[in-house]
Structures are given as C-alpha cells and as structure tokens.
Amino acid sequence: xxxxxxxxxxxxxxxxxxxxxxxxxxxxxxxxxxxxxxxxxxxxxxxxxxxxxxxxxxxxxxxxxxxxxxxxxxxxxxxxxxxxxxxxxxxxxxxxxxxxxxxxxxxxxxxxxxxxxxxxxxxxxxxxxxxxxxxxxxxxxxxxxxxxxxxxxxxxxxxxxxxxxxxxxxxxxxxxxxxxxxxxxxxxxxxxxxxxxxxxxxxxxxxxxxxxxxxxxxxxxxxxxxxxxxxxxxxxxxxxxxxxxxxxxxxxxxxxxxxxxxxxxxxxxxxxxxxxxxxxxxxxxxxxxxxxx
Amino acid sequence: xxxxxxxxxxxxxxxxxxxxxxxxxxxxxxxxxxxxxxxxxxxxxxxxxxxxxxxxxxxxxxxxxxxxxxxxxxxxxxxxxxxxxxxxxxxxxxxxxxxxxxxxxxxxxxxxxxxxxxxxxxxxxxxxxxxxxxxxxxxxxxxxxxxxxxxxxxxxxxxxxxxxxxxxxxxxxxxxxxxxxxxxxxxxxxxxxxxxxxxxxxxxxxxxxxxxxxxxxxxxxxxxxxxxxxxxxxxxxxxxxxxxxxxxxxxxxxxxxxxxxxxxxxxxxxxxxxxxxxxxxxxxxxxxxxxxxxxxxxxxxxxxxxxxxxxxxxxxxxxxxxxxxxxxxxxxxxxxxxxxxxxxxxxxxxxxxxxxxxxxxxxxxxxxxxx
Numbered sequence: 001x002x003x004x005x006x007x008x009x010x011x012x013x014x015x016x017x018x019x020x021x022x023x024x025x026x027x028x029x030x031x032x033x034x035x036x037x038x039x040x041x042x043x044x045x046x047x048x049x050x051x052x053x054x055x056x057x058x059x060x061x062x063x064x065x066x067x068x069x070x071x072x073x074x075x076x077x078x079x080x081x082x083x084x085x086x087x088x089x090x091x092x093x094x095x096x097x098x099x100x101x102x103x104x105x106x107x108x109x110x111x112x113x114x115x116x117x118x119x120x121x122x123x124x125x126x127x128x129x130x131x132x133x134x135x136x137x138x139x140x141x142x143x144x145x146x147x148x149x150x151x152x153x154x155x156x157x158x159x160x161x162x163x164x165x166x167x168x169x170x171x172x173x174x175x176x177x178x179x180x181x182x183x184x185x186x187x188x189x190x191x192x193x194x195x196x197x198x199x200x201x202x203x204x205x206x207x208x209x210x211x212x213x214x215x216x217x218x219x220x221x222x223x224x225x226x227x228x229x230x231x232x233x234x235x236x237x238x239x240x241x242x243x244x245x246x247x248x249x250x251x252x253x254x255x256x257x258x259x260x261x262x263x264x265x266x267x268x269x270x271x272x273x274x275x276x277x278x279x280x281x282x283x284x285x286x287x288x289x290x291x292x293x
Numbered sequence: 294x295x296x297x298x299x300x301x302x303x304x305x306x307x308x309x310x311x312x313x314x315x316x317x318x319x320x321x322x323x324x325x326x327x328x329x330x331x332x333x334x335x336x337x338x339x340x341x342x343x344x345x346x347x348x349x350x351x352x353x354x355x356x357x358x359x360x361x362x363x364x365x366x367x368x369x370x371x372x373x374x375x376x377x378x379x380x381x382x383x384x385x386x387x388x389x390x391x392x393x394x395x396x397x398x399x400x401x402x403x404x405x406x407x408x409x410x411x412x413x414x415x416x417x418x419x420x421x422x423x424x425x426x427x428x429x430x431x432x433x434x435x436x437x438x439x440x441x442x443x444x445x446x447x448x449x450x451x452x453x454x455x456x457x458x459x460x461x462x463x464x465x466x467x468x469x470x471x472x473x474x475x476x477x478x479x480x481x482x483x484x485x486x487x488x489x490x491x492x493x494x495x496x497x498x499x500x501x502x503x504x505x506x507x508x509x510x511x512x513x514x515x516x517x518x519x520x521x522x523x524x525x526x527x528x529x530x531x532x533x534x535x536x537x538x539x540x541x542x543x544x545x546x547x548x549x550x551x552x553x554x555x556x557x558x559x560x561x562x563x564x565x566x567x568x569x570x571x572x573x574x575x576x577x578x579x580x581x582x583x584x585x586x587x588x589x590x591x592x593x594x595x596x597x598x599x600x601x602x603x604x605x606x607x608x609x610x611x612x613x614x615x616x617x618x619x620x621x622x623x624x625x626x627x628x629x630x631x632x633x634x635x636x637x638x639x640x641x642x643x644x645x646x647x648x649x650x651x652x653x654x655x656x657x658x659x660x661x662x663x664x
Contacts, residue, residue, distance in 0.1 A: 192366035
C-alpha cells in the first residue's frame, strides 16, 4: 500500500508537482489572508490602519487594542470590554455541552441496547429536530422560558441550547452505539452490572471518539450562536457573540478597527482551542481489542 | 435428578417461533454441547439459559431452582462469548474482577481470586495489560478467566473457539476439556463444529430449525442417528446416504442401489431386522459412514457382516493418516475411508468392504430411522 503510493509519487513529474503545490499554496494564502489581516491590524495603533495600509505589518507593535477589547471597550452603554460576556459564554457553553452530551449518550444507549416498542419512532422524531430552523421556534421558546421563569438568564440559554442540541447528540451516540458490540453489554449484565452501571463503566469509557465529536460540534454551535443569544438574553447575560456585535456597532466616535479585530479573534479563540486540543483524540481507535481482532 | 433441566421451552420472535418445545437435561458435572447449522437456534437456547433472552413457555431449573424469570446475574452462571466481549477500557485484572466488584466483594478477596484464576490459566503476566494488547488465544483465556472467577454452577460457552486459527482451536479445545475434568463444573457449550461437539461432550443435543432432533451421548448420536439430518450433520466426511430398493428373493434380502439398471449395485443383507423387512420392494435410504466402507485390510474382521463390492475409484485423496477414495454407487458419489497406504488408483476397479453392522436405514419420505 505505502510502497505503491510512494511509487506513484515518484512517477508524478516535477512540473506536475510544482503545479499542484503551487495551486495549493495560492488557495491556502487566499483563505489565510483574512486571518492575517485580522491579526496584523489588531496589533497596530488605529492611526496606522486609517492611513490605509491594511496588508502591511505594523510599524509600531502594540497590544493596546487587545487589552481594550478585553477590558475597557464600550459594549452598548458600559465600558466593560468583552471580559464579562466571555464569562457569560463560558457559563452558558460548558453546562449546555455537558448536559446535552450526557443526555445524548444516555439516549443513544437506550435506543440501541434497550430497544422498546416505538423506540425507532422516537428516534426518528428526535432526528427531525435537527432539521427545524431555529427561527421558527423563537416565539414558542420565549414563551416557554418565560413560563419557566428563565427568560433573560444564562440558565435559560443553557436550557434552550441543551434542548436543541439533543437531536444531534442523540443521533451521534445512537449511531456510534449501534455498532457497539452488544456482547459487551450482555457480558456486563452477566457480571451483575445494572442499567446505569453498564452505562458508566462499559459504554461511556469506550465512547471517547464520539464524545470528542459531539463536544466539538456542540461547543462550536453554541459558542457561535447569535440568534438565541440575541433573543433570550438580558444586558447582563449576553453571550460573547452578542457583545461582539454590540462592540462593533457602538457608533459613538471613530470606528476602532484594531479593537474590533482583536475582539473578533478573542471571540473565535475558544472554538479554535477546542479543535486543537481534542482533534488528536479523533484518530485514536479506542475500541481496539474489545472483540476479535 | 438432573442438574440443569429445561422443560418444554419455547421462544418466539414476534410470530416467528425460534425454539419449539425443547426439553433437555444434564447431570451435575456434565458437558452438554448444543450443535446444529447456523440459524438452528442453538445460540438463542444458550441465551435463554443465560437469561439474556426471555422465554415464552417452559421452565429452566438449575440445581432444582427455577431460574426462568431471574436476571442473568442471579442465575449463578457465567458465560464466555464468541467475541470474548472483554471490556476494552479495563485491564485484564479489571476484566476478571468486574463481576465481583459489581457484587461488592472486598478488594483483597477480589485480588486473591484474580490471582488464583490467573495462575490456573497461566495469564498472571498479562494482568496489567489491556485486551487490545493481547493475542487471540490470550483473550480467549482472559474471557475464560472472567467466567471461572465466579465459580458458577453452570458455565455457558457460545462458540468460544470459532475466532481462533485451526491449530490454536485444537489446543484450546483440549484445554477446555482438561479444565472441565479438573473443575467438574457443569458446562453448556454451543458450537457448529461437530468435531468439537464429539470431542468435548458428555451429552450432545442436535438442533435444526428450533427443533431438538436428537439428544444423547456422542456415541449414540454418531452410531445411532435418529434421522437423516443427524446422520448427515455429524461426522466428517459426512455419512454416505444412498437411495436403494429392498427386495427379498428366496429368503435372501437384497438392497439395490441406484435406479439406472446397468449401474445398479446389489448388496446382500445378511441380517435384517423385522422393521426393515416391512420395506420389501420399497425405497429406503441406505446410510454408511466412510470408515465403514474401506479396503479389506482395514475392515474389522470381528464384524460379521462384511460385504465385498467391486467399485470404480474415481478420485483418490490421500490425507496423510487416511486415504479417501471417491467412487460412485448407483450413480451417486460415495466416500470411502481407506488405509493411508491402501493400493487404490483413480480410474481402476477395487474391492471395497462394506461393514453392514454399521449401516443404517432411513425412510425416504419421513427421513426417520428404520433400522
């Protein structure tokens, strides 16, 4: 396999390779350009940007824009920077991801290993929730949150993101557990493990790859969500995305592009971090050796 | 009093019956093998004994206690699965002691039991490894260790050797037998391999389409098959089953093999039972195992009913220990088992000895044994 691949690589002429890598390079530069502009300009004083050299490196390197975006910039009416909203987002994302992932895993476990009459219909209905555009459910959701006394709170946002994440997390875990050897569950039953013991001790520890996939998916979606954040939060419970919008749209005085760039990067940082930290667990075959091999 | 007793057990999946009114029993310390082709219900039967599948009718008693409705963990049984089903996230020691942990056995006692079992199975050096780092044979041992450590009243084995290569399979088969002789625990063992069934069992149950065909000792199953299915299924190479016609002329009973007149072979039956005589001038199925159809040197002379037939040998297959000769009798292919150095050649006629003491007869329509 590998030898035939290297032979093919040898056969590909130098010119062809140059062409292929040349195109790849151009495309990569094209896609990295916005990131470059953001980083470079966030490290410039505002005057340099106003002179109009977006692509050039800063003459005078400064992190003033970053600290301003983080702690002093005007968000709406308060000069608080993005810091409190960053915290809001964390307080919203972490519980929402955790709860939706756990419930999804539990759903997947029941739907595959404890099938009951109508379980397929329930799964189909949960799947349907993946295809409902969020805009449709905003008014009913607002009403429900109001009835529950959760409107305008972070807990309300956690609840709404958990509910709308369940469709996907259930789908992920259900498909993963479908291929999970039933004999392992049976062996645990014979060993005397009951419903939750089997789940905690056998299913979950062997769900590494799908947990990573689910966490990345949920984290990215919830962190980047603007619609629910804008609809269901108060001034003191706004997530990062809404605050960023307020920062950029605060129209008093000059547009501080360097601060906006820094704020946008800050807002994107956590999702990037999640990818970098957990991406390597994707490839690990955690199921190796459980059954015949 | 039998130890494991299954009475009138039936199981359906919806409207599809998979086990039909099965009754079996095995004495304490016995080795019961459930054998049959795939889809015959043998694994389902094992799962119902384990309690992993509910039954629709009947009872299962272990040591005079009705366990039909009990949870698998309360039946005092342990199971070795076909895929071994080792928990991949736990070490070998963790796998073996998981059941005790679930039952709240204190740690030092758990460690003691794990050590005992790992010494017995010679897996002591593997205790800290994960299943992924073990070879097939080692996984098999760990799976057995997990069952052994519980000291159950009954062991259940679900095709435990089918994932091993041929040589290891034979080794592990011997090991299971040795283990059984040593521990003297009752075992129920599922396999589709009739050699495994013959070598291991004290009692064999042959199943087909959810119906128990025959239940008896390996010798009974092999020598006195109750119908054509059992005769054909047990034994390798399979029993030769040939259609023939009975005729009685002048007190001499003859069996004509083959319908086509010129290729007809007639065999004198020296002793015939009353049951067989009823089939005078009727078709019967004549069954003879390859080892009862051999060269004269290997035919046992204390068997009185040796009949000589001159046959055209079509193919010779030397297998080292024996030579298999394939010939045609009455137009149908027949396998004979000869000495390794038997002087036969393809394309030539040779005399073959039929040991009629070992021959069996079946009714062609009901497929049941006549004599």
